[in-house]
Amino acid sequence: MIGKGHSIARTGASIDYGWNQEKDAEVVLKEFLAGDTPQEITEEFKIIQSQNERCINNTLSFILSPTIEDGKDLSVKDLEEISKKFLKEMNLQNNQSIGFVHRDKEHTHVHIYTNRIGFDGKAYNDSFIGKRSQLAADNVAKELGLTRVREVQQEKLQELQPQRLAIKQINDRVLEFRPKSLDEYINKMKEQQVKVIPCINKSNQLQGFRFEYKGMNLKGSDVHRSMTGGKLIGEITRNSEYTRMKELPSSLKLMDKTVQVSANMAASIAKGFVKQVIKRSLDTGIGF
Numbered sequence: 001m002i003g004k005g006h007s008i009a010r011t012g013a014s015i016d017y018g019w020n021q022e023k024d025a026e027v028v029l030k031e032f033l034a035g036d037t038p039q040e041i042t043e044e045f046k047i048i049q050s051q052n053e054r055c056i057n058n059t060l061s062f063i064l065s066p067t068i069e070d071g072k073d074l075s076v077k078d079l080e081e082i083s084k085k086f087l088k089e090m091n092l093q094n095n096q097s098i099g100f101v102h103r104d105k106e107h108t109h110v111h112i113y114t115n116r117i118g119f120d121g122k123a124y125n126d127s128f129i130g131k132r133s134q135l136a137a138d139n140v141a142k143e144l145g146l147t148r149v150r151e152v153q154q155e156k157l158q159e160l161q162p163q164r165l166a167i168k169q170i171n172d173r174v175l176e177f178r179p180k181s182l183d184e185y186i187n188k189m190k191e192q193q194v195k196v197i198p199c200i201n202k203s204n205q206l207q208g209f210r211f212e213y214k215g216m217n218l219k220g221s222d223v224h225r226s227m228t229g230g231k232l233i234g235e236i237t238r239n240s241e242y243t244r245m246k247e248l249p250s251s252l253k254l255m256d257k258t259v260q261v262s263a264n265m266a267a268s269i270a271k272g273f274v275k276q277v278i279k280r281s282l283d284t285g286i287g288f
Contacts, residue, residue, distance in 0.1 A: 001064060001065060001066045001067065001070070001082075001137050001138070001140065001141040001146050001147065001148065001149070002063075002064075002065045002134070002137060002149055003062065003063070003064055003065075003086065003133040003134050003135075003136055003137025003138070004062065004063045004065075004130065004133055004134070005060060005061065005062045005063075005090075005129045005130055005132070005133030006060075006061055006126075006129060006130060007057035007058075007059070007060055007061075007116060007126045007129065008057055008059050008060075008061045009056050009057050009058065009059070010059075011042055011045050011046070011049075011058070011059040011113070012038065012039070012042040014059065014061055014113055015038045015041050015042055015045075015098060015113050016038040017111075018038075018098070018099075018100040018111040018113060019037075019038045019100060020102075024102065024103045024104050025100045025101070025102055026076060026100065026101050026103075027098070027099070027100055028076050028079040028080045028083060028099045028100065028101045028110060029079075029080055029083040029084065029097060029098065029099030029110075029112065030097075030098055030099075031084075031087070031093075031095070031096060031097040031098075032094075032095070032096045032097075032119075033096055033097075033098055041098050044096065045058075045059065045096060045115050048096060048115050048117050048118075048119060048121075049115065049116075049117045051117060051121035052117045052121050052122070052123055054123075055116065055117060055123040057116070057126070058115070058116045058117055058123070059113055059114070059115060059116055060092070060113070060114040060115075060116050060124065060126065060129070061111070061112075061113055062086070062090075062111070062112040062113075062114065062133055063109055063110070063111055063112075064082060064083065064086060064109065064110040064112065064137055065107060065108075065109040065110075066082075066108060066109075066141075066146055066147070067146075067147045067152060068106055068107050068108075069147070070146050070147055071107060071108030071109070072108070074108065076101065079099075079101050079110055080099075081144070082110070082140055082144065082146075083097075083099045083110055083112055085140045085143065085144070086112070086136055086137060086140050087112070087114065089135075089136035089139050089140060090132065090133070090136050092114050092124065094118065094119070095114050095115050095116075095117075095118055095119075095124065096114065096115040097112055097113065097114040097115070098112070098113050099111065099112040099113075134149070137149075138150070153222075157222055160216060160218065163213055163214060163216045163218075164218065164222070164223050164224065166213065166214075167194055167211050167213050167218070167223045167227075168223055168224045168226075168227065170189065170192045170193075170194050170213075171189070171194075171223075171224075171227060173192070174188045174189055174192065175235055178239045179236055179239060180236065180239045181236065181253065182198075182233070182236060182253070182254050183253070183254065183255060185232070185236055186255075189211075193213065193214075194211055194212070194213045195211070195212040195213070196209050196210075196211060197209060197210040197211070197212060197217075198254055198255075198259070199219075199229075200259055201262075203260070204259055204260055205259065205260045205261070205262040206229065206233075206254065206259045206260065206261060206262060206265065207229060207262050207264075207265065208220055208221075208228060208229035208265070209227075209229055209232065211223055211227070220232065229265050230264070230265045230267070233261070233265065
């Protein structure tokens with residue numbers, strides 16, 4: 001089961017969408033609410049939200065998506081239990097909530113709208129709510145014996161084992177040429193029919209790479225644990241003959257642009273550098 005979540009300001013429009021009869025919508029959850037229409041529910045939300053007018057995105061929107069196979073066997077009662085357990089995992093069991101199941105497509109899914117403002121007038125902390133929603137849904141799936149995201153991902157990766165192995169072998173051959181820059185590495189991979197796609201966030205920080213090969217698109221860690229961004233850049237950095245920690249790059253040239261190295265990636269590069277220094281010391285007998 002997959003969980004998604006974010007804060008929104010369009011309370012009325014969102015609840016109206018959730019209750020869309022064209023999508024065979026059916027109410028599966030109603031917490032601390034009495035209304036029977038989207039308009040009535042929205043007004044009840046607004047009464048509580050009026051206690052905290054500083055909060056603009058004052059409604060939380062969640063989507064819970066069981067796998068197609070699991071969804072076929074889930075009744076309204078089952079979906080109510082899933083929704084309640086999810087809200088408890090998110091520590092939102094005491095907030096107003098309304099939930100709808102949509103069965104208009106093969107993939108059954110539940111939309112939950114929760115008042116971000118509690119009865120005490122305080123706004124729920126929505127920091128990292130997307131990630132927390134994923135974890136909460138995974139915990140509920142584990143508790144109820146539903147298929148978890150990790151299991152789906154592992155099955156997919158197993159199916160793609162031939163492509164993953166091919167990308168890894170091409171990567172290893174390219175690294176044997178000891179490319180001294182990311183552009184050189186990317187171009188050599190392209191010559192072998194593998195497109196390397198840098199993942200750069202809104203802060204212009206390089207976070208990793210995806211690899212496209214014969215219609216497949218996989219992130220580095222899904223190809224092989226040695227192909228994470230930090231480990232690849234660490235390998236290329238060592239080819240550039242950096243000798244001291246303070247020389248390790250905090251930014252890199254990439255396709256005629258300068259990108260920053262994310263904190264996690266910088267830590268991974270530094271860790272790999274230290275291991276390499278220790279290995280060289282042991283190989284040459286320094287310190288013994």
